[in-house]
Amino acid sequence: MAIDSLLLTAARIGTFEHQRPLTNASGFFFARDERLFLVTSRHVLIDEPSGHRPNRIEVEIHTSAEDLGRSVRFSIMLFHEGKSLWRQGRDSGGEIDVAMLELDRAALPAAATLCCFTPAHLQPSLGGVEVGTSVLIVGFPLGFHDTLHHLPVVRQAVVASAFGMRFQGQGYFLTDARTHRGTSGSPVVMRDQAAAPGAALPWRLLGVHSATLDMNERDLTRDESLGLNCSWYADMLMTLSEPMPVPPDVATKAPAFVAVPLPPKAV
Numbered sequence: 469m470a471i472d473s474l475l476l477t478a479a480r481i482g483t484f485e486h487q488r489p490l491t492n493a494s495g496f497f498f499a500r501d502e503r504l505f506l507v508t509s510r511h512v513l514i515d516e517p518s519g520h521r522p523n524r525i526e527v528e529i530h531t532s533a534e535d536l537g538r539s540v541r542f543s544i545m546l547f548h549e550g551k552s553l554w555r556q557g558r559d560s561g562g563e564i565d566v567a568m569l570e571l572d573r574a575a576l577p578a579a580a581t582l583c584c585f586t587p588a589h590l591q592p593s594l595g596g597v598e599v600g601t602s603v604l605i606v607g608f609p610l611g612f613h614d615t616l617h618h619l620p621v622v623r624q625a626v627v628a629s630a631f632g633m634r635f636q637g638q639g640y641f642l643t644d645a646r647t648h649r650g651t652s653g654s655p656v657v658m659r660d661q662a663a664a665p666g667a668a669l670p671w672r673l674l675g676v677h678s679a680t681l682d683m684n685e686r687d688l689t690r691d692e693s694l695g696l697n698c699s700w701y702a703d704m705l706m707t708l709s710e711p712m713p714v715p716p717d718v719a720t721k722a723p724a725f726v727a728v729p730l731p732p733k734a735v
Contacts, residue, residue, distance in 0.1 A: 474622075474671055475619045480494065481526070483524075490520065491522075495507055498584060499585070499586050500586065500706075508653030509676065510554075510556045511678075526542065528541050529542060531577050533581045536581075537618070540577060555570075557707055565640075565700055566676050566678075568705065585669070594632030595631075605645055605656050625645030627643060629642035643699050646695065654677040675700055676702060
């Protein structure tokens with residue numbers, strides 16, 4: 469049975485301190501030229517205010533297009549010789565809550581089944597997305613997912629601020645959706661109406677879901693949560709995926725993606 473390729477773009481992420489599990493999160497795959505990246509929220513990989521500092525993550529990848537129940541988990545180290553292996557950025561508003569890990573394609577299973585966003589999936593015109601536009605957030609809220617087929621779930625949302633404008637001076641826009649912990653790092657997408665019939669991935673990648681917004685002044689007993697979320701503009705992925713200078717001692721450094729197959733979890 470064919471499924472929407474959008475569901476194969478997302479990856480369930482578990483963060484660990486050595487063997488101790490810490491949190492669940494979401495991510496997705498982005499390819500540029502021959503390079504492959506895992507994208508998530510930067511605070512998934514490190515969050516100093518809360519003391520969240522994992523040293524590795526685990527990512528689940530399908531190993532059969534015919535049987536989506538078959539998958540394998542990979543352990544990816546986050547540091548080498550005390551230095552972080554992910555890419556993150558900042559702009560005039562400060563740090564951006566997006567991170568990318570470059571993956572070693574050779575370390576993936578030969579039958580790895582996944583779909584990747586590419587630069588062609590980025591929205592070409594910021595003015596082409598109206599406020600109220602319907603979007604989807606694809607991820608793993610509270611780690612919840614289809615445990616039989618290892619697939620994410622989607623939340624329907626709308627663009628809740630002027631797309632193309634930096635909300636309150638930050639590099640994100642707002643969405644209106646019900647989200648939970650574990651959704652951080654999810655792709656925020658809209659259907660590409662201009663996609664050719666039969667296109668492999670007929671979606672536009674608009675942003676990276678980061679967090680739910682709230683007001684410090686909200687009366688917890690009388691006022692409901694705003695239900696608004698910030699999504700960082702996806703064009704940042706072009707900056708973060710730029711080729712990096714190769715240091716002279718690159719041969720002595722560990723690759724950014726150190727993959728070790730792990731036993732599948734019981735369903």
